[in-house]
Amino acid sequence: MVELRIESDEDAAAAPVRWIAAIRNAINPTTLVALLLAAVLIFLVANPLFQLVKDSFTRASDHSFTFANYVTAFGRPRYVQALINSMELGAAAAAFASLIAVPLAWGVSRTDMPGRNFVHVMVLASFLIPPYVGAIGWILLGGPNAGWINKAWMAVSGAPAGPFNIFTFWGLALVTALYSFPLIYVFTKSALDLISTEMEEAASILGAGPAQTTLRITLPLALPAILGSVFLVFLEVLGLYGTPALIAIPAGFNVVTTQLAAFFENPVRVEVAAAFSMPMVGISIALLWVQRRLLARKSYVTVGGKGGHREPMALGPLRWVVFAYALVIAGFSVFMPLTIILQTSFSKAWALPMSPSNFTLHNFQQVLFDQLTVRQALFNTFLYAIVTATICTFLGFAVAYISQRRLLPFSQALASITLAPFAVPGIVLAICFYAAYAPPPFALYGFGALVVIAFVTRFLPISFTNSNSAIQGLHPELEEAVRIAGGNQARALWLVVLPILKKSLFGSWLLIFIIGTRELSTAMFLSGPQTRVISVLTLELSEQGQYEMLSAISVLLLAVTGVVTLIGTLILGRDFMLRRT
Amino acid sequence: MDKLQLKGLTKKFGGLTVVDNLNLSLRSGEFVSLLGPSGCGKTTTLRMIAGFIAPTAGTVEMDGKEISSASASLPPERRRMSMIFQSYALWPNMTVEQNVAFGLKMRKVAKDELKRRVGQILDVVQLGHLAARYPNELSGGQQQRVSLARALVVQPEILLLDEPLSNLDANLREEMRGEIRRLHNEFGITSIYVTHDQSEAMTTSDRIAVMNHGRIEQIDDPLTLYTRPKTRYVAEFIGRSNILQGKPNGIRMAFDGFEVASARLGRRGPIRTREFSLRSQNVAVHANCPVSDRVILQGCIIERAFLGETWDYAFQSDTSGLKLRVMAPPLSVFTVGQKVWLEINPSHIIPIQDDHHA
Numbered sequence: 001m002v003e004l005r006i007e008s009d010e011d012a013a014a015a016p017v018r019w020i021a022a023i024r025n026a027i028n029p030t031t032l033v034a035l036l037l038a039a040v041l042i043f044l045v046a047n048p049l050f051q052l053v054k055d056s057f058t059r060a061s062d063h064s065f066t067f068a069n070y071v072t073a074f075g076r077p078r079y080v081q082a083l084i085n086s087m088e089l090g091a092a093a094a095a096f097a098s099l100i101a102v103p104l105a106w107g108v109s110r111t112d113m114p115g116r117n118f119v120h121v122m123v124l125a126s127f128l129i130p131p132y133v134g135a136i137g138w139i140l141l142g143g144p145n146a147g148w149i150n151k152a153w154m155a156v157s158g159a160p161a162g163p164f165n166i167f168t169f170w171g172l173a174l175v176t177a178l179y180s181f182p183l184i185y186v187f188t189k190s191a192l193d194l195i196s197t198e199m200e201e202a203a204s205i206l207g208a209g210p211a212q213t214t215l216r217i218t219l220p221l222a223l224p225a226i227l228g229s230v231f232l233v234f235l236e237v238l239g240l241y242g243t244p245a246l247i248a249i250p251a252g253f254n255v256v257t258t259q260l261a262a263f264f265e266n267p268v269r270v271e272v273a274a275a276f277s278m279p280m281v282g283i284s285i286a287l288l289w290v291q292r293r294l295l296a297r298k299s300y301v302t303v304g305g306k307g308g309h310r311e312p313m314a315l316g317p318l319r320w321v322v323f324a325y326a327l328v329i330a331g332f333s334v335f336m337p338l339t340i341i342l343q344t345s346f347s348k349a350w351a352l353p354m355s356p357s358n359f360t361l362h363n364f365q366q367v368l369f370d371q372l373t374v375r376q377a378l379f380n381t382f383l384y385a386i387v388t389a390t391i392c393t394f395l396g397f398a399v400a401y402i403s404q405r406r407l408l409p410f411s412q413a414l415a416s417i418t419l420a421p422f423a424v425p426g427i428v429l430a431i432c433f434y435a436a437y438a439p440p441p442f443a444l445y446g447f448g449a450l451v452v453i454a455f456v457t458r459f460l461p462i463s464f465t466n467s468n469s470a471i472q473g474l475h476p477e478l479e480e481a482v483r484i485a486g487g488n489q490a491r492a493l494w495l496v497v498l499p500i501l502k503k504s505l506f507g508s509w510l511l512i513f514i515i516g517t518r519e520l521s522t523a524m525f526l527s528g529p530q531t532r533v534i535s536v537l538t539l540e541l542s543e544q545g546q547y548e549m550l551s552a553i554s555v556l557l558l559a560v561t562g563v564v565t566l567i568g569t570l571i572l573g574r575d576f577m578l579r580r581t
Numbered sequence: 582m583d584k585l586q587l588k589g590l591t592k593k594f595g596g597l598t599v600v601d602n603l604n605l606s607l608r609s610g611e612f613v614s615l616l617g618p619s620g621c622g623k624t625t626t627l628r629m630i631a632g633f634i635a636p637t638a639g640t641v642e643m644d645g646k647e648i649s650s651a652s653a654s655l656p657p658e659r660r661r662m663s664m665i666f667q668s669y670a671l672w673p674n675m676t677v678e679q680n681v682a683f684g685l686k687m688r689k690v691a692k693d694e695l696k697r698r699v700g701q702i703l704d705v706v707q708l709g710h711l712a713a714r715y716p717n718e719l720s721g722g723q724q725q726r727v728s729l730a731r732a733l734v735v736q737p738e739i740l741l742l743d744e745p746l747s748n749l750d751a752n753l754r755e756e757m758r759g760e761i762r763r764l765h766n767e768f769g770i771t772s773i774y775v776t777h778d779q780s781e782a783m784t785t786s787d788r789i790a791v792m793n794h795g796r797i798e799q800i801d802d803p804l805t806l807y808t809r810p811k812t813r814y815v816a817e818f819i820g821r822s823n824i825l826q827g828k829p830n831g832i833r834m835a836f837d838g839f840e841v842a843s844a845r846l847g848r849r850g851p852i853r854t855r856e857f858s859l860r861s862q863n864v865a866v867h868a869n870c871p872v873s874d875r876v877i878l879q880g881c882i883i884e885r886a887f888l889g890e891t892w893d894y895a896f897q898s899d900t901s902g903l904k905l906r907v908m909a910p911p912l913s914v915f916t917v918g919q920k921v922w923l924e925i926n927p928s929h930i931i932p933i934q935d936d937h938h939a
Contacts, residue, residue: 196668196670198666198667198668198670199670199672201631201633201657201664201666201670202664202666202670202671202672202731203672203683203687204633204656204657204658205631205632205657205658205660205662205663205664205741206658206663206683206684206687206731206735207658207659207661207684207687207688207735208658208683208687209656209658212687216683217672220672220674221672221673221674223674
């Protein structure tokens with residue numbers, strides 16, 4: 001904002017005065033905010049990413065330039081195999097996830113399937129279950145001998161061994177898919193929701209039956225959204241740490257993330273880890289670019305004007321088949337794992353059947369009162385999540401507002417930096433922050449702040465896109481009306497913008513809080529003995545085979561998540577977590 | 582035999598009767614419009630004909646065969662009809678060519694034949710050069726042509742058009758309604774056209790059914806509809822009308838301020854009503870008293886508006902409380918307060934039913 005002023009006569013003697021005035025003009029509140037924001041974003045995003053790349057080319061001993069880290073990282077077939085395994089796992093899980101998600105999204109969005117609301121809520125529920133909690137549930141269900149499914153099979157058939165082994169590649173792929181399919185569901189459903197019924201009616205009047213209409217018109221129209229979200233799931237699986245750590249390691253193979261974790265075991269080889277993570281970053285950037293290209297063809301679903309009414313397709317008896325499929329999925333992803341975890345949390349020994357003699361409250365007592373490490377971790381988890389959600393919401397809003405209203409010269413650049421962490425898997429982000437802020441001069445390792453700033457960076461794209469779309473829906477004339485009535489920009493923000501957007505800001509706060517309480521991969525290398533969070537502790541307990549205490553922790557975590565979600569739902573409506581674009 | 586017959590067609594949504602005991606017959610090759618304001622049931626009627634909605638009562642028959650009734654309806658895909666949608670509903674993931682070919686593929690037309698017919702119809706709508714384009718790369722008018730080509734290429738038994746021009750701007754709308762009529766003349770497909778725009782209905786249709794509250798008020802060719810509206814609703818919906826109250830006085834009819842021999846009124850039988858319609862265009866305005874055996878009224882202009890193609894005058898009679906709206910050509914300029922004489926041909930005073938159930 002440049003203020004117009006009436007210039008007085010000037011002469012040479014007045015020149016220094018003008019310089020001072022010019023500097024005073026430059027240091028107005030807007031520039032200060034700009035500099036501050038730029039500094040914060042450089043600290044949170046640019047510097048860590050830079051350190052990652054720099055470290056990958058740095059010799060640990062004398063800080064000189066080298067390619068040796070890359071040679072080490074990709075020199076052994078075992079390491080390269082981990083990369084291949086990750087790609088295969090990503091592909092298999094994404095394929096499973098789309099087989100699960102697309103029929104459900106279609107059933108809920110476009111058909112007269114019974115229980116559509118129920119199915120939708122079930123999908124949201126599986127979205128809320130942290131993948132590693134689901135994985136633990138499935139270890140208890142599908143372990144080769146003691147797993148409940150196998151025991152039930154042996155009891156029924158009299159066979160000496162069960163048929164199912166979760167500790168295999170396909171077991172891992174299935175469990176991974178069960179907790180990543182909601183993403184595809186959400187994208188597919190919102191694309192299907194946008195297709196007007198006239199598109200289908202046009203096919204139908206020209207002679208296409210319901211099946212032909214669905215296969216030749218409806219699904220092809222949603223295809224860009226489906227493909228885009230399949231890519232996202234592929235990327236998510238690539239960066240997933242918890243589930244592979246729980247299942248792949250016992251099964252005897254490595255993926256990229258578990259291999260990265262191995263580089264962090266003593267002695268910590270950050271430089272090698274940095275080099276090893278480069279393909280993941282490259283793939284992420286490439287796939288996200290493709291995904292954006294796919295979704296950029298927005299006109300795909302919005303051709304034409306009025307007449308966008310929608311009617312569900314009548315499936316006849318087939319609707320019960322689709323519903324049964326949805327029930328099986330809900331059973332696999334929500335009911336069965338949660339039942340087994342709930343039961344285990346009240347058991348003395350998880351492999352024994354539920355009986356009065358096996359019942360105990362000891363696990364909860366341990367978790368809540370006796371075990372100091374667990375209490376500390378619970379406290380840390382919620383503290384970090386609250387702080388992260390607050391900073392993220394504020395920062396995301398600030399950048400979104402400034403870039404939407406173009407208040408600063410480089411506001412678009414600020415927006416791009418804010419979105420950049422989206423292309424970086426959580427575990428790589430952890431390496432970035434370890435490389436940037438663990439060594440001196442910052443020496444943040446062991447402080448909660450290191451975990452929090454990494455979390456903030458990880459979730460910043462979410463709060464930014466949330467705020468961005470909310471502000472997009474807000475007409476600038478509302479603020480201009482304040483300005484013309486005599487208020488300044490700050491007053492417009494305070495009196496008009498924030499009151500209108502408070503719900504959507506609260507929604508993104510809740511969302512970040514919820515995913516903050518369960519974030520594992522970013523916390524992995526950053527939390528020290530005093531700054532452990534629940535997710536990291538869960539993994540350690542699982543290595544020790546303490547499934548009973550682990551289940552009690554999971555139950556507590558899910559209870560808190562459930563209550564927070566319920567509050568959000570009551571205040572903001574059922575789908576408050578899905579409103580990002 | 583009639584191509585399409587609606588018999589006692591009724592549709593209720595909950596307690597609301599949207600289409601009320603509707604009867605309509607179309608001859609083969611006829612173009613009929615359903616004209617009415619939004620909510621009059623015209624689109625619901627069309628969707629029942631298409632088979633997207635089942636009627637609550639009554640039937641739809643095509644070539645004498647029942648295709649819709651309350652108990653059983655042939656699904657839309659087996660009716661061999663075509664439809665033009667308000668949004669065009671072009672599939673954005675297919676090229677123009679693929680869009681047009683879709684219906685032929687569903688009818689399992691052989692490849693060569695399919696290619697030939699698609700090419701032919703695209704030439705007819707002058708889009709041959711855009712065959713490889715995607716719909717979102719076309720203008721609104723071009724999209725409309727694709728949608729016409731897609732509907733016509735299958736040589737449907739019946740063509741249904743659901744407000745096809747409502748998304749176009751005014752100039753294009755005029756061009757396209759001419760195009761629709763031209764294509765109808767060329768292919769002679771029995772067509773039903775739903776619209777709320779009377780000029781669209783007038784220019785395209787052989788007959789127009791004016792609908793109100795789920796019923797047909799009047800069905801006639803455009804000229805009859807305009808010159809001889811049967812009900813007050815039709816008189817006021819089509820064009821501009823003055824509604825006059827008449828009182829029989831022997832062999833004459835007494836209006837507010839003047840009398841006419843009943844035999845001279847524009848009637849086709851005995852007059853059973855007290856309400857009459859007089860089109861604003863059918864009144865001439867003069868600055869001096871004309872010599873004529875028609876009805877002459879003396880009074881003055883009390884309001885005026887220039888609409889571009891016509892003047893819209895409000896006339897107040899000197900001898901009674903009668904006020905009339907009069908349309909005059911652009912060069913017939915009168916000022917507010919000016920003394921004028923109106924000349925009315927009694928045959929333009931049309932008796933109308935004041936009750937629309939008759």
